Amino acid sequence: MTYVVGIVAVILVILLIVFIAKKSGSKSAASETKSFEKGRSDSDREALEKKTPEKELVVDETKGPEDERDVESILPEKCTAEESAFEGPDAAEEEIYEQEETSEEEEIVEIAPEGVRLDETAEQTAVLNLKKARRERKLQKLRQGLSKTRGGLISKISALFKGTKEIDADLLDKLEEALITSDVGAGTTEWLLNLVREALDKEELKDPKAVWGLLKDEIRHALSIKASPYDFSSDKPFVIMVVGVNGAGKTTTIGKLASQFSQDGYKIVLAAADTFRAAAVNQLEIWGRRTNSEVVKPAKEGADPSSVVFDAVKTAKETGADIVIADTAGRLHTQAPLMEELKKINRVLGKAHDTAPHEILLVLDATNGQNALQQVKEFGDALDISGIALTKLDGTAKGGVIIGICHEYKIPVRYIGIGEAKDSLRQFDVEDFVDALFVQEDEA
Numbered sequence: 001m002t003y004v005v006g007i008v009a010v011i012l013v014i015l016l017i018v019f020i021a022k023k024s025g026s027k028s029a030a031s032e033t034k035s036f037e038k039g040r041s042d043s044d045r046e047a048l049e050k051k052t053p054e055k056e057l058v059v060d061e062t063k064g065p066e067d068e069r070d071v072e073s074i075l076p077e078k079c080t081a082e083e084s085a086f087e088g089p090d091a092a093e094e095e096i097y098e099q100e101e102t103s104e105e106e107e108i109v110e111i112a113p114e115g116v117r118l119d120e121t122a123e124q125t126a127v128l129n130l131k132k133a134r135r136e137r138k139l140q141k142l143r144q145g146l147s148k149t150r151g152g153l154i155s156k157i158s159a160l161f162k163g164t165k166e167i168d169a170d171l172l173d174k175l176e177e178a179l180i181t182s183d184v185g186a187g188t189t190e191w192l193l194n195l196v197r198e199a200l201d202k203e204e205l206k207d208p209k210a211v212w213g214l215l216k217d218e219i220r221h222a223l224s225i226k227a228s229p230y231d232f233s234s235d236k237p238f239v240i241m242v243v244g245v246n247g248a249g250k251t252t253t254i255g256k257l258a259s260q261f262s263q264d265g266y267k268i269v270l271a272a273a274d275t276f277r278a279a280a281v282n283q284l285e286i287w288g289r290r291t292n293s294e295v296v297k298p299a300k301e302g303a304d305p306s307s308v309v310f311d312a313v314k315t316a317k318e319t320g321a322d323i324v325i326a327d328t329a330g331r332l333h334t335q336a337p338l339m340e341e342l343k344k345i346n347r348v349l350g351k352a353h354d355t356a357p358h359e360i361l362l363v364l365d366a367t368n369g370q371n372a373l374q375q376v377k378e379f380g381d382a383l384d385i386s387g388i389a390l391t392k393l394d395g396t397a398k399g400g401v402i403i404g405i406c407h408e409y410k411i412p413v414r415y416i417g418i419g420e421a422k423d424s425l426r427q428f429d430v431e432d433f434v435d436a437l438f439v440q441e442d443e444a
């Protein structure tokens, strides 16, 4: 009997040991998983998130395209497989975008010695000085952004006038060459040459420096096209339709505008009317997240963009949003069906809201030089372009095209892009612009 009890006791002890061993094993496996999760870097997590397939665009048949189109035949040239795989900005892009000046408060803290509180007058003076310093930094960035154009066009012309004692046929030839090769356009070149010829006829303007001074004044005048500022309060929602060729910088410009407007306290709806690629919608959604803006998406890839803008205006009315900005697919003026599509978007916006669109903003890539001038003409034939955003001035010596645009088409340049960071889209200010353009030779 004792023998049997002994055996049962031994079995029980063995079972107990096996049970305890199993439990601790599973516990350590769980804690391993946990510590793995904890130790996983942000980039690992991002990589995992990226692998998760994007949510498919929901097909809403009731809101399908009004007119069935052969989408393939009118796809923009730039729509490549690589673009369709767009998964959002990488870390480097995010860093560039986030580059921003330090806030006023941070700067005041920096200038006051530790533990010292500034009295009211000292603080006011400090704020004033900081505002000045901040403005100077902004101008400095603008000068940097325009440095290639300044080096390409302005230095060439000013050197011509400074390097000679009298204006002769040879100087006129060189001036013509400098203007033509700097992409200001044939019409503008002719206009500036005529100004010099007329100046020569006037006795008092024989001095080359004085003639160059006159040219600068005329350029400043040509760039000073009056444009009333956007009035977001009088007629809600204020609708901006954004158009341009492939890759001009439309979506980025929209994102930067949304960023500025939302910082000013406005509620924004973005219309993802570039419906050809899911990637284009994704790109706008990222901007929507960054700027706290609602994004109205197409019912399906290839859907009629007009229905998207219509829905966006409707959404803005329902939610009391102040501004609607409509992205559109990049297109070449030679693609007639696509230009017709833009006209339709324009018409539908008018149906959605009587006074819309309040602005048709043509985005031009300054690196396109004279082609940009052609784009103003072609888009202008299809639509009543009311404003221009000239992007990528930082990357080109062809920025002189802005003179041609203003002189030939009298359309105001609303914004200029001088980089990729979010504060690199600047409201165009003619005085700052001209100062930045002529700074070196004025200082010389």
Ligand SMILES: Nc1nc2c(ncn2[C@@H]2O[C@H](COP(=O)(O)OP(=O)(O)OP(=O)(O)O)[C@@H](O)[C@H]2O)c(=O)[nH]1
Pocket (backbone or CB within 6 Å): 078, 244, 245, 246, 247, 248, 249, 250, 251, 252, 253, 274, 280, 328, 329, 330, 331, 391, 392, 393, 394, 395, 416, 417, 418, 419, 420, 424
């Ligand atoms: N350096 C520089 N790059 C810019 C500027 N504006 C836009 N870009 C870049 O230009 C590229 C194209 O910009 P997008 O906004 O995608 O152009 P898009 O017109 O929407 O292009 P599609 O939708 O394909 O027609 C992006 O890499 C932008 O970061 C600028 O002012 N300076």
Ligand SMILES: [Mg+2]
Pocket (backbone or CB within 6 Å): 250, 251, 252, 274, 280, 327, 328, 330
């Ligand atoms: Mg785009």
